[in-house]
Amino acid sequence: MQFGDHNVQTNVEVDAAQLPPPQRVADNAGTSVHNLPSASGVFIGRDLTQLGGLLADGAGAVAVGQAAVYGLGGIGKTELVLQYARTYANRYRLMWWITADSTENVGLGLAELTRRLHPVATLADAQAWALGWLQANQGWLLILDNVEAVEDITDLLGQVTGRGHVVVTTRRDLGRARWARLRLSPLRLGVLDRAASVAMLIELTGLTDAASADHLAADLGDLPLALEQAAAYISQHHGLDLDGYRALLADHFTRVTGDGGHGSTAQRTVGSIWQVTMNAIRDRSTLADRVMRVLGWLAPDGLPDDVLLPLAEDPADLHDALALLASYCMISQNAGTVSVHRLVQAVTRSATPPDGLDDAIRLLDEALPEDPNRNVAGWPRWNALLPHIDTVLNHLPGTHCNAAALHIGDRMATYRQSQGQVATAVTTFEQVLTDSLRVFGGDHPSTLTTRNNLAGAYQAAGRVGEAIGAFEQLLSDRLRVLGGDHPSTLTTRNNLAVVYQAAGRVGEAIGAFEQLLSDFLRVCGDDDPSTLTTYNNLVATYRSAGRVDEAIIAFEKLLIHSGRVLGDDDPGTLTTRNNLALAYRDAGRVGEAIIAFEQLLSDFRRVCGDDHPDTLTTRNNLALAYQDAGRVGEAIAAFEQLLIDRQRVCGDNHPGTLTTRKNLAHAYQDAGRVGEAITAFEQLLTDSRSVLGHNHLDTLDTCYSMALAYRLAGRVGEAVTALEQLLTDLRRVLGEEHATTITVGHSLAVTRAAAAETEP
DSSP states (O other), X not given: OEETXXXXXXXXXXXXXXXXXXXXXXXXXXXOEEOOOOOOSOOOSOOHHHHHHHHSOTTSSSOOEEEEEEOSTTSSHHXXXXXXXXXXXXXXXXXXXXXXXXXXXXXXXXXXXXXXXXXXXXXXXXXXXXXXHHHHOOSEEEEEEEESOTHHHHHHHHHHTTTSEEEEEESOOXXXXXXXXXXXXXXXXXXXXXXXXXXXXXXXXXXXXHHHHHHHHHHTTTOHHHHHHHHHHHHTXXXXXHHHXXXXXXHSHHHHHTOOOTTOOTTSSTTTHHHHHHHHHHHHOHHHHHHHHHHTTSOSSOEEGGXXXXXXXXXXXXXXXXXXXXXXXXXXXXXXXXXXXXXXXXXXXXXXXXXXXXXXXXXXXXXXXXXXXXXXXXXXXXXXXXXHHHHHHHHSOTTOOXXXXXXXXXXXXXXXXXXXXXXXXXXXXXXXXXXXXXXTOTTSHHHHHHHHHHHHHHHHTTOHHHHHHHHHHHHHHHHHHHOTTSHHHHHHHHHHHHHHHHTTOHHHHHHHHHHHHHHHHHHTOTTOHHHHHHHHHHHHHHHHTTOHHHHHHHHHHHHHHHHHHHOTTSHXXXXXXXXXXXXXXXXXXXXXXXXXXXXXXXXXXXXXXXXXXXXXXXXXXXXXXXXXXXXXXXXXXXXXXXXXXXXXXXXXXXXXXXXXXXXXXHHHHHTTOHHHHHHHHHXXXXXXXXXXXXXXXXXXXXXXXXXXXXXXXXXXXXXHHHHHHHHHHHXXXXXXXXXXXXXXXXXXXXXXXXHHHHOO
């Protein structure tokens, strides 16, 4: 050993022949020999009986057993084993702790055991003597802590099996087969539950703000080492509380996580503990290192592992890299997904270049399913990717120039809009538009597309006036940049006509569609799908304007044309059949409507599948036709089953699910079940306001339906109150002259008159 410029050398030279055989060393009566490190005075949230159960025999007494406690660095493996040893010290005549991170340290630990039992021997003799003692005696506990390579202890395990207890701690998950081969019963240690984390913070800091402790525990991912380090830092900085530490963690992550507080070592901080592991991983696989750098920028849980496939030329290489990371407990794998502890991610981000962020964005962009609106098969994947998209976009600086990120944001907002998360979609589209203007400029095709999508989101949110203004300005810019005959310009004109119709400006919508149809015929011809779609939209506007007979004749002609050009199973042809059936229903030709919807439903199921949005919509329309025909019982049964299926396929908050709930409530009302209808409308109104917003047209329509149900039930005062508020909202949202506003005003007058008649 060398200290400064002084050398110190100690040689122990003793005749090994003077050592007694290991079998003849006497017990220290009534005492337990040990070299256990000190244990923490605060030990919360762990069950020592789990480890005890792995070591004990069937009778639960001290028995021969071997166990391995494994898990992420900082998870508390060492502390668990140490607490077990001290708690059950009376079960063992000897407890010996060896830091087993190398072959040399294992040997030194055995030599120290010999010196404790009989303090003479050369080093080689001391190791052999310790093994002899362990083989000859029972009632001992050998702890091999922090095993890095299982090869370092394999021979030792083989020589002492069946005599005493052995507990191994390691960051490595060797897998079921390897654990069995070594005769080690594995115990994977996870993070603490939240209640235990909160209790630990409160106990260690003396602070009693449970809510703040809960928030900090969430930030730290319930990792015991991080909780202990945070408590030490807080306790040693006067005036610092739990929320203050959270702020430091957010603003000065590297500095705070590298400080374990007085009395700690630099090697025992969350800022450094995983770097040793990552260095070992990097030496074995550069691909595993790259995967880890990508995972650092994503959400902690549930990434589909096939998202990472483009990182490797051969899928087998990726699987090997993931297996290596999992073996070091740096990731968890479950049913094709990958999860990472949030602090491991944060340390990875702070310790590596930001190239992983670009990789993460590219991988997510390549993993997006097609057609967020109608590709039902892609919806589960969207739901799996959304947390990771949100996380990676939040990591981007405000001045970024990443085109793939803008595409991801636009597609994500489109999906969320289709799922009824309209307010979130609007916010995302607005941010994407701001970034697109900065990155691409106002006239770039991507910027113009985002403006179109944002205007559509305004319309879906019931902000019809803003939608009209946005589409009108977009049309002006597309005419200037692209010209009048460009497909994108024509599409914008179609979207503007649609929003005119939604705003009740039906005459303007009809004029816009008629002119657009003329231009499509000139530019694209009679048989172009865009021409047929425009014609379909025009005829649908005739229907909404009350020109039902004219619409029926036009739809029948269009159906023949569409079938010839597109085919009978084309979505455009099926849409025309749906619109024709709706027109039959409007005209009172309910029998024909039912036949048309039943046949259409059969074809949608055959072509698109049971869970496709168009199939579900057709089931809804058929149930409405049953209701119109007086077949209310069949309508209720159809709506109830449709509601179950929409909740399963789309979720509780999807616009289609909310619409089905409203239609079911109307059917209850028609069946005389007014009390059930009122309850359904009240619950639906609450949910619509939460999901769609107070000013959404569907929310306002539900309010109107509820008010009419109140009036039907004789609850006239409640009906008046509801209609008065509704009329105020409609005047603000749609204006005084809108047809809906006028209709509700008339209903309010009638209801007030009814209320006056009921007064004594």
